[in-house]
Amino acid sequence: MKKKRSFKIAVTCFVFFVFFFVFQINLCALSRSRNATRSSNINPGRKHLKLKTVWLNRTSLPPPPPSQASPQARKINCDRSNKAYDLCTIHGPTFLDPTVSTFYLVDPQSQGPSPPLHSMEKIRPYPRKWETVTMNRIKELTLTSGPSSPPCQVHHNVPALVFSAGGYTGNFFHDFNDGLIPLFITVKTVFSDDQDFVLVISKARDWWVSKYADLLRAFSKYPIINLDNDSSTHCFPSANIGLVSHGFMTINPKLLPNSQSFTHFHALLDKAYGHHQNQPSEFNSARKRPRLVITSRSGSVGRLILNQNEVKKIAQNIGFDVTVFEPTPHTPLREAYALINSSHAMIGVHGAALTHSLFLRPGSVFLQVVPLGNEKKAYKKSKKFMEKEG
Numbered sequence: 553m554k555k556k557r558s559f560k561i562a563v564t565c566f567v568f569f570v571f572f573f574v575f576q577i578n579l580c581a582l583s584r585s586r587n588a589t590r591s592s593n594i595n596p597g598r599k600h601l602k603l604k605t606v607w608l609n610r611t612s613l614p615p616p617p618p619s620q621a622s623p624q625a626r627k628i629n630c631d632r633s634n635k636a637y638d639l640c641t642i643h644g645p646t647f648l649d650p651t652v653s654t655f656y657l658v659d660p661q662s663q664g665p666s667p668p669l670h671s672m673e674k675i676r677p678y679p680r681k682w683e684t685v686t687m688n689r690i691k692e693l694t695l696t697s698g699p700s701s702p703p704c705q706v707h708h709n710v711p712a713l714v715f716s717a718g719g720y721t722g723n724f725f726h727d728f729n730d731g732l733i734p735l736f737i738t739v740k741t742v743f744s745d746d747q748d749f750v751l752v753i754s755k756a757r758d759w760w761v762s763k764y765a766d767l768l769r770a771f772s773k774y775p776i777i778n779l780d781n782d783s784s785t786h787c788f789p790s791a792n793i794g795l796v797s798h799g800f801m802t803i804n805p806k807l808l809p810n811s812q813s814f815t816h817f818h819a820l821l822d823k824a825y826g827h828h829q830n831q832p833s834e835f836n837s838a839r840k841r842p843r844l845v846i847t848s849r850s851g852s853v854g855r856l857i858l859n860q861n862e863v864k865k866i867a868q869n870i871g872f873d874v875t876v877f878e879p880t881p882h883t884p885l886r887e888a889y890a891l892i893n894s895s896h897a898m899i900g901v902h903g904a905a906l907t908h909s910l911f912l913r914p915g916s917v918f919l920q921v922v923p924l925g926n927e928k929k930a931y932k933k934s935k936k937f938m939e940k941e942g
Contacts, residue, residue: 628657628695630673637679639794640695647702647787650779653691655791656698672696678716679734679797690716691754693793704787710748712791718755725904732767734795736820737803739771740812742792754779770824825889844872845892847900855903857921879905
């Protein structure tokens with residue numbers, strides 16, 4: 553009896569021990585499950601925080617909040633990396649108010665007449681950026697965003713190309729070096745060969761427009777917009793502001809999309825002034841005496857050969873037909889082109905008038921007389937230029 557009672561007590565204790573052990577196991581499992589659930593809820597945030605921290609460490613600044621990041625502002629781009637020029641582009645519909653010298657990027661998100669607050673760019677579109685005094689005389693243009701419904705008085709379906717004819721314009725050399733050659737480079741850089749555009753020009757004085765009218769029409773068939781005396785607002789699908797320069801009287805084929813060179817610039821000059829008036833067979837004809845042009849600038853300029861008459865006689869005795877060319881600011885370029893382009897050789901004293909050598913045909917002879925004290929500079933620049941001429 554006593555043994556039977558002891559056996560029951562032992563069984564009861566064993567059952568109680570098993571029950572307590574199972575209860576502890578379930579309690580631990582439940583605790584681990586809850587901790588796992590908490591960890592799964594917290595880990596995504598920790599991973600996100602970790603990734604964000606890495607991203608911030610890789611960038612100098614975090615992205616601006618949505619209220620400050622304007623998609624319209626990103627459509628006005630300016631390249632200011634070159635020491636000679638700035639070039640800005642408005643990638644989208646824009647309208648010009650010449651009375652305030654401002655181009656507005658049309659903002660489709662703007663609902664009111666007042667433009668939203670976006671970034672603003674300023675540019676002086678003349679390729680001599682290193683000359684502070686000169687650039688201060690160039691009209692500054694403003695590029696910014698405008699309303700969605702601009703008050704357009706004149707609509708254009710082609711882009712605008714904007715530049716200044718100020719600075720040293722009026723000096724024949726600078727007319728080409730700082731204006732017309734950079735204009736050619738810019739057109740070939742930003743437009744395709746069949747792309748039309750409108751020239752919008754600051755400081756387009758009447759005498760300058762008249763003198764270069766034929767060449768400007770060879771660039772664009774559309775009338776020029778004069779920023780200085782036009783009061784109408786104009787709308788364009790886009791705009792390019794500034795001129796690209798490759799350096800002193802240089803067109804670098806390696807920097808142009810289709811490797812254009814001075815040969816292509818000559819073709820443009822011939823389109824403007826030549827109209828194929830002189831055929832190659834006539835130029836190379838052995839039955840005609842070769843023509844020599846002596847460029848002379850007398851008076852206060854003093855760029856002439858002192859024994860010019862003797863030089864002329866000697867050249868005639870050798871077998872040249874000699875013409876003395878005395879250009880003035882009023883000399884029609886069509887006449888100058890007709891004379892020089894039909895000549896075989898050209899001679900003159902170093903100076904702006906020798907820029908007319910651009911009108912020579914490839915294969916012609918060019919002789920420059922350099923004054924004392926200017927030998928190194930004049931020789932190097934002219935040599936570089938004539939080598940590129942071919």
